[in-house]
Amino acid sequence: MKKFFLPILAAVCMVGLTACGNTDSADNSAASASAEKSAAEQSVGEEESAEKSETEQTADDAAAAGQAEENSPETNAENDSDKDTIVVYFSATGTTKGVAERIASVTDADIFELSAAEPYSDADLDWNDKNSRTTLEMNDPDVRPAIANDTVDLDGYETVYIGYPIWWGEAPRIMSTFVEAHDFDGKTVIPFCTSGGSSIGRSGENLASQAGGGNWLAGGRLDANISESELQDWINDMN
Known part of the structure; x- marks a missing residue:
């Protein structure tokens, strides 16, 4: 009787170990995928932030240049004055x-x-x-x-x-x-x-x-x- 149950017990243990292994593998795969997704999202976020900063800086530079030109008395070669x-x-x-x-x-x-x-x-x-x-x-x-x-x-x-x-x-x-x-x-x-x-x-x-x-x-x-x-x-x- 004892000899009969030993093989069955061994088989059950093998199944349990395999299931645990599959679960760990799935968990590791999911964790890896989540990390990759987070890294990708962070990269995209940083890139969008950099593009936004560059766009804002370009706009600020253009505004500053326009203001400097507006304030300069000698930048406009055409006479648009109403004085005679x-x-x-x-x-x-x-x-x-x-x-x-x-x-x-x-x-x-x-x-x-x-x-x-x-x-x-x-x-x-x-x-x-x-x-x-x-x-x-x-x-x-x-x-x-x-x-x-x-x-x-x-x-x-x-x-x-x-x-x-x-x-x-x-x-x-x-x-x-x-x-x-x-x-x-x-x-x-x-x-x-x-x-x-x-x-x-x-x-x-x-x-x-x-x-x-x-x-x-x-x-x-x-x-x-x-x-x-x-x-x-x-x-x-x-x-």
Whole structure:
């Protein structure tokens, strides 16, 4: 009897072990599949998050660039202003800049600063040096220094103030570059200059000749410390 039950008991144990093995295998497979799914979902989530961050950053960058362009006074080459007067000037040391800004304020005009493609250093401006850049330029009437930012559009303006320092009794050659590149027909052009003591001389007339058009007035020299009332009187005399 005992011999009869031993084989049966062994068989039952084998079945039980096999079932346990199958269960463990199934559990391990399920756990493995779940881990793979979680890893995949995490990867997709990270990728979507990265794409979203990149998209948001791109949008932020575009908005910032647009704001910078909107705030810049010299980014738009087309004249979309409703004003009829503009002050265009070149200033190497800041003196002419100060006067130009005051004229623009008094006349409620637009303003545009010309910048040299190659900025002038202190050594360039040394009039005592016969070999300085400005000395060589002013000794050659055919020199035309390049302008870095000549994007101003004069269309639509009726009055154009043109300002510059006096170098060797003349307007800097960069002003010749400017006036020869623009159409002044139908416009009233008022030159003004700053200097340590020299008058405007024939600099305005010479620019008018180079421009080849426009109604150029005599203009004048303006002191850096000119009072508000004196500036207003000068402007009134020009109109």
